[in-house]
Amino acid sequence: MKEVLILSGKGGTGKTSIIGSFADLAENKIMVDCDVDASDLHLLLAPRPTEEHDFVSGVKARVEADKCNACGMCLEICQFESITMEDTAIISELACEGCGVCAHFCPEEAIILDKNHCGSWYISDTDYGPLVHAQLFAGEENSGKLVSHIKNQAKQLAEASNTDLILIDGAPGVGCPVIASLSNVDLVVVITEPTLSGKHDLERILDLTDHFKIPALVCINKWDIHPGMSTEIETACSKRNVDLLGKIPFDTTVVDCQIQGVPVTKDKTSPAGNAIRDVWTKLQKTINSLDDQVSVDGSIAGLQLPQAK
Amino acid sequence: MQIAVASGKGGTGKTTISTSLALSADTDVQYLDCDVEEPNGHIFLKPELTYSETCWVTIPKLDESRCTACGKCRDICNFNAIAQFGETVMMFPEMCHSCLGCFRVCEEDALLEDRREIGVLESGMAGNIEFVHGRVRIGEAMGIPLLKAVKKKAAPEKLIILDAPPGTSCPFVESINDADYVILVTEPTPFGLHDLKLAVTVLKNFNIPGGIIINRSDLGDDRVQRYCEAEQIPILMEIPFQRSIAEGYARGQNLVDIVPELRDDFRDLLEKLALQTAK
Numbered sequence: 227m228k229e230v231l232i233l234s235g236k237g238g239t240g241k242t243s244i245i246g247s248f249a250d251l252a253e254n255k256i257m258v259d260c261d262v263d264a265s266d267l268h269l270l271l272a273p274r275p276t277e278e279h280d281f282v283s284g285v286k287a288r289v290e291a292d293k294c295n296a297c298g299m300c301l302e303i304c305q306f307e308s309i310t311m312e313d314t315a316i317i318s319e320l321a322c323e324g325c326g327v328c329a330h331f332c333p334e335e336a337i338i339l340d341k342n343h344c345g346s347w348y349i350s351d352t353d354y355g356p357l358v359h360a361q362l363f364a365g366e367e368n369s370g371k372l373v374s375h376i377k378n379q380a381k382q383l384a385e386a387s388n389t390d391l392i393l394i395d396g397a398p399g400v401g402c403p404v405i406a407s408l409s410n411v412d413l414v415v416v417i418t419e420p421t422l423s424g425k426h427d428l429e430r431i432l433d434l435t436d437h438f439k440i441p442a443l444v445c446i447n448k449w450d451i452h453p454g455m456s457t458e459i460e461t462a463c464s465k466r467n468v469d470l471l472g473k474i475p476f477d478t479t480v481v482d483c484q485i486q487g488v489p490v491t492k493d494k495t496s497p498a499g500n501a502i503r504d505v506w507t508k509l510q511k512t513i514n515s516l517d518d519q520v521s522v523d524g525s526i527a528g529l530q531l532p533q534a535k
Numbered sequence: 536m537q538i539a540v541a542s543g544k545g546g547t548g549k550t551t552i553s554t555s556l557a558l559s560a561d562t563d564v565q566y567l568d569c570d571v572e573e574p575n576g577h578i579f580l581k582p583e584l585t586y587s588e589t590c591w592v593t594i595p596k597l598d599e600s601r602c603t604a605c606g607k608c609r610d611i612c613n614f615n616a617i618a619q620f621g622e623t624v625m626m627f628p629e630m631c632h633s634c635l636g637c638f639r640v641c642e643e644d645a646l647l648e649d650r651r652e653i654g655v656l657e658s659g660m661a662g663n664i665e666f667v668h669g670r671v672r673i674g675e676a677m678g679i680p681l682l683k684a685v686k687k688k689a690a691p692e693k694l695i696i697l698d699a700p701p702g703t704s705c706p707f708v709e710s711i712n713d714a715d716y717v718i719l720v721t722e723p724t725p726f727g728l729h730d731l732k733l734a735v736t737v738l739k740n741f742n743i744p745g746g747i748i749i750n751r752s753d754l755g756d757d758r759v760q761r762y763c764e765a766e767q768i769p770i771l772m773e774i775p776f777q778r779s780i781a782e783g784y785a786r787g788q789n790l791v792d793i794v795p796e797l798r799d800d801f802r803d804l805l806e807k808l809a810l811q812t813a814k
Binding site for chain 2: 234235236237238239242261263264266269284285303305306320323324325326327330331362364365366367369370397398399400401402403404405406419420421422423426427430433434437438451452455476478481484485487
């Protein structure tokens with residue numbers, strides 16, 4: 227079984243539109259949406275949830291007003307500026323990181339640690355195969371833990387059902403949810419765009435995949451918005467020994483299909499859809515070649531493994 | 536006045552809008568790039584960075600000669616950063632949230648203060664704009680302390696424009712929670728609308744006034760407009776897709792240099808928001 231993760235660094239480069247199309251093209255796979263705070267893949271795959279679960283993680287501190295004598299101990303201890311003092315201590319639920327140190331040291335035992343229900347996660351059927359997805363409640367933390375949780379669920383599901391491939395939609399950025407989504411991944415596909423911002427963020431995401439020694443491939447979306455910048459990105463990739471998976475043209479049928487709620491590959495006349503089909507064919511070959519064991523020099527069937535920093 | 540520019544969905548044009556506002560302002564202005572994971576404001580404002588500081592957090596380091604393996608530090612740590620197997624205590628510094636609880640419970644003085652680099656904060660001037668951003672260290676999962684350090688540079692006497700990271704979780708909240716007004720930038724697509732609704736939920740929870748800018752307003756449908764009407768959220772501006780804007784953006788050109796007449800629109804918007812937040 228192989229795990230392939232789609233990342234971008236910069237948001238809005240087309241991760242979800244492209245993985246939605248891969249879901250349409252790939253056989254025997256499970257999809258996971260690891261962008262748990264702004265997940266959109268379900269808008270293309272029209273999931274029918276078969277399981278819904280609460281996600282409870284960590285704790286939040288709460289003051290029992292009748293026990294608090296406003297001594298100020300918790301205010302002094304809290305490292306997260308989450309406590310203010312009025313007649314009693316008041317803890318901001320949003321600023322509280324759930325370390326519990328205030329509750330441990332409160333001389334009046336006036337601070338309660340409540341379990342934190344911070345989201346929901348689902349296993350769904352779609353016309354394209356199973357989808358494991360989640361919604362972190364707006365404004366919550368713990369996105370990394372929820373990402374790890376649904377990835378584990380998908381893995382169990384894949385093992386139980388003899389599935390070959392897990393396709394994972396990642397979050398933007400290089401932080402907590404992205405790092406959580408990288409664990410156990412066999413291959414990262416970075417979707418970028420031909421802009422200075424796209425190039426800048428691509429370099430950072432490739433630094434991250436290097437850091438964790440995970441092979442990465444690059445795909446340039448909307449490449450013809452600026453062909454010169456696309457060439458610059460191609461040059462930057464070859465300097466880093468990162469293979470280019472393909473280029474997808476700017477095409478408004480991507481938005482049209484999104485509005486209809488289907489992957490763009492469903493429109494057989496769409497230039498972007500056809501380009502994604504070519505990208506998928508190439509990606510599939512790479513995934514199949516990953517079945518070969520990693521050789522002694524660290525390269526996987528011609529894929530150059532990046533050096534650790 | 537502090538204006539945060541946020542979105543929910545990534546790539547809708549937060550940086551384009553926040554840099555345009557900063558460049559159009561008549562008053563003293565400060566631009567804080569709060570997207571410490573993937574900061575892009577410097578690509579457009581091209582500041583001369585004259586100041587740099589490393590952001591650290593405090594983490595524990597075990598002095599084995601003093602440790603009695605009493606288990607108190609492991610018990611208080613809620614983040615699995617301290618584990619104990621028999622008499623062996625192990626530290627996982629990358630999991631540490633720097634709550635300092637372990638230092639407080641250790642009775643043997645067996646924990647020494649160590650530190651972990653979160654990233655680098657840089658600042659300087661971009662013309663008349665005071666510019667601050669942070670870059671999280673690659674591999675660091677917790678960017679919030681760096682984001683807080685960027686926000687601490689806020690100069691209240693100036694107009695502060697905060698460029699927020701995408702998403703609706705903790706980095707987004709940390710970027711907007713002190714703002715007088717939040718501009719949510721969206722695109723008129725199902726993805727844009729879905730993530731906009733999540734961002735609006737957070738603004739409502741915080742009771743922060745906000746309005747919408749619809750970018751690439753002709754590439755999609757009218758569901759965002761209808762949603763804003765139903766929820767009585769003001770649409771502050773609509774910017775249609777133009778190939779010249781996309782091409783200029785690709786090269787790091789500012790929107791208000793590509794379409795100079797927009798400068799007046801952004802200036803008017805700032806005046807309007809100043810009046811509104813002064814009330």
